[in-house]
Amino acid sequence: MIDAFTQFAREHLLLPLAVTFILIIFRPFVQRYLAKKLHLSQFGNWLTLYIFMVFILSYYQQATWLTQPLVSLGSFTINLRLLIVGFLILSLAYHLSKVITKQFLPSVYDRYHLDIGVRFTFNRIFHYIVMILAFLFAVSAVGLDLSALTVFASVLGVGIGFGLQNITSNFISGIVLLFERPIKIGDRVIVEEIIGDVEKINMRATIIRSINNEHIIVPNSYFLEEHVINRSYETPVMRLTAPVGVSYDTDPELVKQCLLDVAYLEAKENSFVLLKPEPFVHFVGFGNSSLDFELFVWVSDPRELIRVKTNINFKIFKSLKDHHIEIPFPQRDLHLRSVDKSVHVQFNHDD
Template sequence: MINDILKNLSILNVFWFIIDLSLILLGNRLLHWTVNFVSKKKTYPSKNFFNSIVSLLNWITIYAVIFLFLFSFPNRKWMFRPLYSQGGIDVSFFLILIVIMSILFAHKLIKLLTTHVLKPVYKHYNINNGLGYTFNKIIYYTLMIIALGISFKSVGIDLTGLGTIFSVLGIGIGFGMRNIAGNFVCGIIILFERPIEVGEVIQLNEGIGRVENIRLRSTIIRTAKEGTLIIPNQYFIEHIIKNRTGSEMIAEVTVSVEYGVSTEKVDKVLHEAVSKVKGKSEGILNEPNPTIRFVNFRNRTMDFLVEIPVINFEIKEQIESKLRHSIVQSFTEEGIHLAPYEFSQVLLNKLEK
């Protein structure tokens, strides 16, 4: 077969291939320059839109190079020679290549549509990010299913037959894949009911994170300490999830001191420690003001609770650490001793607006 492909290939063919390839690459660079020039002059659309256009141009260039390479051979009959016949369609290598490239190109175009074309529409009609994200997912999966269906039909694959095969296989493997199927169903429920949305801050057990992406099988959560978590969607349907969005985070430190120390002095020193942290740190809210409370008597200690409102969960633990350093320094300067068995814990509360 290779001999048939290379048959009658001459130096002239190679020469024209190099010339055509150079023209394609030159055209690609000119289009890149044009897009970059326009992006610097325009503030809208966004820079990401122009980056997507550049990416799309690169895909078109790759496709052009592939076709140029294939059609540079004098003998091109091998591309159109039927590999098999299905449903009255003669399927060749060229047809299979067109189908694969069409699916990939459809994926790229749909991503461009949902990311940059529909986003201004959502903004114009005051559609929030969560609902817009749901619409984008529905549009993406719907159009990709249509593209795949058309592609399969083009190569003679009977979708009715595939449906029958999958239904039979589904009975056999249904029990083994019930968890995966459950996660898919829960993913659809989350997209439509929207108990959580992309960008929201949620609490899982003792951890807090921000929703990065909601996929059909799993949801991506970014946390400050554990990094990125991939959580099956079924978890969000079966467990209680605390939504922290719309609420400030409270950095809390409980400080225990020995009996015999003036409580008013402790209160004053804690206020000074808080003022030092607030003056040197970013991410602390101006309203409401930090609070210091005498919260409990214990067998050997008196407990004070320091609360500072912060902007988000990412900054919360940093503020708590700085607050502890400041408290220890201020107590040392004033001769106040922490309890021998220090009872210091970090809590997370929700402060309703």
């Protein structure tokens, strides 16, 4: 009995255990090399797993436990070997796609000076093509006849027509967004009064990170069916408006000069504030308790609007205070009419 087990272990377990031991020993070195040279933090682990799986498939290719049928689909049987081969092909294609898009394609993008939105679009399209080809190759490798999928495809089509309408709509909308690019990665958008930046355009939904660092998941179809404000579309330059009201005793020309000085001072301190187009002071009109003005300033990056507006408001308040210009607030004057004495007496008498 012991001799038989020893013989079995020598023939079937010794070499796999030795290979496993070698992979465990060298895995940290491979991982460290890939992380240092190619900036791939986890690919070393997957590469080790792939080598081990290929070895197991080749070493135990005639083993009954590897080829024993698990599920039967008509004349086609699924066994553990087919599952491993399918997983190996799809997983390897997925990770190779990620490696190529992160390590090799950026150099091509840099050569042609492509922006981040175009890069993301090409990365997604490349990834989809690789995964579709890998799926077809995996189906062919396991011996499944593609013509057998026609029935499944027809059933899937009915399911899409009834139960998967939203998913299909969002997927197609995502493809449209990648090609038409009404929004792209890095754009500053406003969705239902929420300001944020587009981070990802996935197959079903788009991820937007708000200025409060909240991640908003928006279905792709929303961007094709609803009104969306894209502050970065075509040109990121935006006009900032800073309203202010001053007392009626103030010289409007002095207010205009103060506001323009504030704009030029902010432009000197902040490179995002533009002087072309030039800052402009708009005399809005005569309010209930103030003369109303608006300072128009152009900003080159919509992400800086809040910061620039805050700085300008601080400077406006300081400038008006230095020039002794009053910023009024709404007031109401209450006039009391004198009361007739006889009425007052009669009132007391009635009391």
